[in-house]
Amino acid sequence: MQAKPFSPAATAAPVDYANYPDEHGRFGDYGGLYVAETLMEPLAELRDAYLRLRRDPEFIAELDRDLTHYVGRPSPIYHAERLSKKIGGAQILFKREDLNHTGAHKINNTVGQALVAKRMGKRRIIAETGAGQHGVASATVATRLGLECVVYMGAVDIERQKINVYRMKLLGAEVVPVTSGSKTLKDALNEAMRDWVTNVADTFYIIGTVAGPHPYPMMVRDFNAIVGREARAQMLHQYGRLPDVITACVGGGSNAIGLFHAFLNDREVKIVGAEAAGDGIETGRHAASLAAGRPGVLHGNRTYVICDDNGQITETHSISAGLDYPGVGPEHAWLKDTGRASYVGITDNEALSAFHELARSEGILAALESSHAVAQGIKLARDLPKDKLVLVNLSGRGDKDVHTIAAREGIAL
Amino acid sequence: MNRIDRCFAALRAAGRCGLIPFITAGDPSPADIVPLMHALVAAGADLIELGVPFSDPMADGPVIQHASERALAKGVGLRQILDGVAQFRTSNDATPIVLMGYLNPIEIHGYEKFAEEAIVAGVDGVLLVDCPLEESAVIAPLADAGLHRIFLAAPTTSETRLAGLTQAARGFLYYVSFAGVTGADRLDLAPVRARVAAIKARSPALPVAVGFGVRDAASAVAIAEFADAVVIGSALVAYLADAPDARIACDRAREFLSPIRTALDARAPRHAV
Numbered sequence: 209m210q211a212k213p214f215s216p217a218a219t220a221a222p223v224d225y226a227n228y229p230d231e232h233g234r235f236g237d238y239g240g241l242y243v244a245e246t247l248m249e250p251l252a253e254l255r256d257a258y259l260r261l262r263r264d265p266e267f268i269a270e271l272d273r274d275l276t277h278y279v280g281r282p283s284p285i286y287h288a289e290r291l292s293k294k295i296g297g298a299q300i301l302f303k304r305e306d307l308n309h310t311g312a313h314k315i316n317n318t319v320g321q322a323l324v325a326k327r328m329g330k331r332r333i334i335a336e337t338g339a340g341q342h343g344v345a346s347a348t349v350a351t352r353l354g355l356e357c358v359v360y361m362g363a364v365d366i367e368r369q370k371i372n373v374y375r376m377k378l379l380g381a382e383v384v385p386v387t388s389g390s391k392t393l394k395d396a397l398n399e400a401m402r403d404w405v406t407n408v409a410d411t412f413y414i415i416g417t418v419a420g421p422h423p424y425p426m427m428v429r430d431f432n433a434i435v436g437r438e439a440r441a442q443m444l445h446q447y448g449r450l451p452d453v454i455t456a457c458v459g460g461g462s463n464a465i466g467l468f469h470a471f472l473n474d475r476e477v478k479i480v481g482a483e484a485a486g487d488g489i490e491t492g493r494h495a496a497s498l499a500a501g502r503p504g505v506l507h508g509n510r511t512y513v514i515c516d517d518n519g520q521i522t523e524t525h526s527i528s529a530g531l532d533y534p535g536v537g538p539e540h541a542w543l544k545d546t547g548r549a550s551y552v553g554i555t556d557n558e559a560l561s562a563f564h565e566l567a568r569s570e571g572i573l574a575a576l577e578s579s580h581a582v583a584q585g586i587k588l589a590r591d592l593p594k595d596k597l598v599l600v601n602l603s604g605r606g607d608k609d610v611h612t613i614a615a616r617e618g619i620a621l
Numbered sequence: 622m623n624r625i626d627r628c629f630a631a632l633r634a635a636g637r638c639g640l641i642p643f644i645t646a647g648d649p650s651p652a653d654i655v656p657l658m659h660a661l662v663a664a665g666a667d668l669i670e671l672g673v674p675f676s677d678p679m680a681d682g683p684v685i686q687h688a689s690e691r692a693l694a695k696g697v698g699l700r701q702i703l704d705g706v707a708q709f710r711t712s713n714d715a716t717p718i719v720l721m722g723y724l725n726p727i728e729i730h731g732y733e734k735f736a737e738e739a740i741v742a743g744v745d746g747v748l749l750v751d752c753p754l755e756e757s758a759v760i761a762p763l764a765d766a767g768l769h770r771i772f773l774a775a776p777t778t779s780e781t782r783l784a785g786l787t788q789a790a791r792g793f794l795y796y797v798s799f800a801g802v803t804g805a806d807r808l809d810l811a812p813v814r815a816r817v818a819a820i821k822a823r824s825p826a827l828p829v830a831v832g833f834g835v836r837d838a839a840s841a842v843a844i845a846e847f848a849d850a851v852v853i854g855s856a857l858v859a860y861l862a863d864a865p866d867a868r869i870a871c872d873r874a875r876e877f878l879s880p881i882r883t884a885l886d887a888r889a890p891r892h893a894v
Contacts, residue, residue: 232755242724242751244680245773246800248782388686394677401679406801408777505724505751506677518698519726520676 225472225548228539233422233509236545238538241421243401243508250408255423257328262430267323274319275434278352279309281316283435285442285599291569291586298592300585301451302602303439303467306574312604313435313463314345318414320431322349325412332356332411336400338365338393338459339530339577340372341604342416347381355412357381360399362392365529371608390523393459393533397507417460418537421508425537432466439599440470447597453478453588456601457580458551459495459531461540463603472548481540482584484526485553495524497536498544498551511538527556527612528576530604554580562586563606563613575604576612624717624745625769625792628668629828629849636890639850640841640882641830642857642874643670643721645688646705647697653867654705660871662716665882670748670852673702673722680750682804684855688862699730703742710743719746719771719792724759732759736766746771746792754785764791774820776800776812787820793828793850794820801833804855808834814847838884845885853881 233239233255241251261267275281284307288300305313318335325333333350335357337343343359350357359376363385366373376383389395397420404413415424418432443450454471456464458481471477486494494500497512504513506521514534515521526532543549554562559576562583566572574582578601585600592598606613614621632639642661646654658669674689674697681689706718720739727735727749739747746769752760754772764770769792774783777800787794796817799807817829831844832852841851860877864870 240756241753242756243753244750244775245753246680246775246777246797248753248755248775249777249779252779388683388690389676398677398679402682402802405680406805406807408800502729504728507679508751513725515676515725515729517729519729520693520698521725522676 222475223546228542229422229426233426235539235542237503238510238541239422239425240510241508242505242510243421244405246405247408247421251421251423258324258423258427261324261327267327271320271323274323275316279315279319280307281434282438282442283307285439285446288570291566292589294569295586295589298452298589298594298596298598300589301597301599303435303599305435305463305601305603306572306578306605310341310345310348311607312341312345312575313432313466314342314416315348316434316466317416317428317431317462318342318345318349321412321414321427322353322355325355325414326353328412330355330410330412332358332407333414334358334360334400334403334411335414335416336360336393336396337416338362338396338532339528339575340365340369340376340608341530343381343383344372344375344379346414346416347376347379351380358403359383360386360396360403362390362396363387364391365393365396368612369529369608370611393529394507394521394535417462418465418539419460419507419509419511419535425509425539428462429465429469429539432462433469435463435466435601436468436470439467443599450474450477451597451599452592453480454599455480455482455581455584455588457482457531457577457603458498458536458540459484459533459577460535461537463601465537465539467601468543468549479543479549480584480588481549481551482554482580483551484528484531484580485555486525486527488555489553493525494553495526495532495534496553497534498540499553501534503541506535509538511535511541512544527559527616528580530575530577531580552584554583558583560613560616572602573606574602575606576609578603579606623767623769623792624715625668625719628717629793632667632849638845638848638885638888638891639667639830640665640878640885641668641670641850641852642666642878643672643852643854644861645672645674645685645692645858646702647674647692647695648688648858649691649861649864649870650867651695651697651701653870654702655708656867656871657874658709659713660874661878662713664875664878666716666878667850668717668719670719670721670854671702671706673699673720673726675723675726678723680802682802682855684804684859688858699726699735703738703744706744707742717745718743719748720744721748722750724749724752732762736762736768739768740766745769748773748795754782754789757789771795773797776816783820783823787824787827790827793830795852796820796829796831796848798831798833803833805834808840810843813844817847838881841881842884842888845888
């Protein structure tokens with residue numbers, strides 16, 4: 209095994225989380241660049257271009273303009289007073305990423321990557337999508353920049369996210385159904401990677417989560433980190449202090465790392481990620497890579513994966529397509545191992561009841577993905593006194609999920 | 622001496638172009654692994670690439686994806702494959718065997734354990750598609766045990782990386798003829814010829830095998846003009862795919878490979894510069 213660049217015991221000064229990944233794209237033992245030879249040079253070009261652009265004042269100004277005037281940032285922090293009172297514990301606050309253009313945090317990343325694609329002179333955008341939120345966000349930015357857009361989506365996900373599929377088509381994107389493997393997000397990612405390896409000269413692959421080969425986990429995190437930077441400043445401004453606990457749902461982990469990153473060096477802030485426990489981790493039908501997986505290599509990075517004893521990636525289950533993924537971003541794997549964050553499972557049923565609880569008490573329909581975070585936020589708040597603050601990333605809105613929820617409850621629309 | 626080195630030394634001495642068939646281990650049926658390997662040798666294979674099926678074969682086109690899915694559905698894993706190689710070795714101690722696949726099955730099996738078992742079974746080299754040179758520290762136990770680490774080079778590989786690859790390569794360098802997945806129909810010979818010539822100028826002693834897009838005798842012969850070996854994968858896997866039993870699978874393997882062998886051998890011997 210390679211030497212660990214980070215060892216808590218041997219480090220006198222506390223680790224500065226802002227300094228990761230290292231130049232090889234590693235977060236401790238995780239991350240890296242596990243791809244076929246053909247992609248090594250394109251990934252190096254992307255890394256170099258991105259490292260240059262992230263310090264380029266013109267690029268930063270253009271990104272800021274888009275985030276303000278197109279995405280609608282900053283998103284507010286909302287105090288869910290009625291919900292908090294009902295729960296009877298700590299105060300529950302929501303970072304309202306659901307209010308962004310296209311309805312989720314995903315647009316923060318696609319706006320950024322599309323600007324990188326434009327600067328790199330690419331004319332074609334490809335993306336993978338699970339719930340369809342990233343696909344919609346990719347189609348949105350591609351059409352705005354006049355770029356061709358192809359979105360790969362598992363056939364199973366196409367079935368359960370019909371509204372988003374149609375939204376992508378309305379935005380001019382081609383949606384390609386993926387019928388290999390489990391026909392979900394992981395297979396869509398495989399297929400997008402195959403497209404990229406074939407059309408690498410003119411195509412930019414917008415990965416939607418903080419996984420994949422370096423520099424994606426870093427780049428996608430950086431573009432989503434606006435969520436935590438804003439939230440941190442808003443907390444100080446609105447409440448005069450940082451939250452006691454922050455939580456977010458974790459599939460690949462982009463909204464979670466987006467919220468967590470700015471707080472990593474604030475050791476007094478507790479960080480909890482909510483993974484999809486599906487029918488329950490003990491049933492084996494879940495997508496909780498960190499809580500129930502093991503270190504392995506998938507989709508270009510070393511991270512926690514859900515696989516059998518032969519190293520074959522196994523099928524996952526979650527009611528939410530966006531969390532139905534057998535891997536997780538390498539930075540989360542590292543945060544778990546260092547103990548800076550903890551990761552727990554939320555079942556389908558817990559997420560659904562949190563969805564209803566939030567709808568009835570606050571008038572907000574959360575995405576099923578985000579409902580996992582809401583459920584975890586409620587659990588955390590319940591055990592804390594009233595003067596504590598629990599900040600939950602409400603990463604997306606639930607309009608896309610009303611069919612799934614209705615079907616689950618036996619209601620024909 | 623590793624069987625791969627012996628094989629390429631003999632090919633070079635005879636001025637012959639090596640023929641490397643790829644099959645997905647366990648497809649069409651787990652019972653076919655050993656008989657198919659013998660059939661391939663009988664039909665003129667110089668080295669066999671045995672694909673280790675993986676659930677998420679990111680670099681493979683539909684033919685090998687489906688072959689992997691079929692093999693996995695029948696429960697094929699490293700254990701059966703290593704057993705197959707060991708059984709093959711009881712009557713063939715000459716033909717080199719390279720296992721080709723992805724990292725995770727070996728990672729989960731354990732690198733040291735795998736290396737030891739592979740050597741005992743009679744494996745000669747390993748090609749891990751998703752483990753580039755930069756990450757190869759993890760697979761050091763494989764080389765330590767005596768397995769040749771086969772590297773890929775591609776049209777997109779920079780000169781700087783090529784220098785590192787040719788230096789690290791053992792056995793042979795596998796040149797991927799185009800940017801794409803296995804089995805695609807994108808072969809354009811002129812740039813492949815130029816790149817292989819550049820690799821040979823850099824390291825004359827390192828054999829270069831060319832794969833991706835080679836599907837028949839004509840394309841194999843064209844590549845034999847400048848490469849030390851040709852790799853044929855998807856076209857063969859597709860040809861075997863629906864063979865109902867081992868005997869028919871072996872007949873098909875011979876039917877497919879023999880004409881290619883004959884065409885390669887009809888060429889005048891080529892001697893390395």
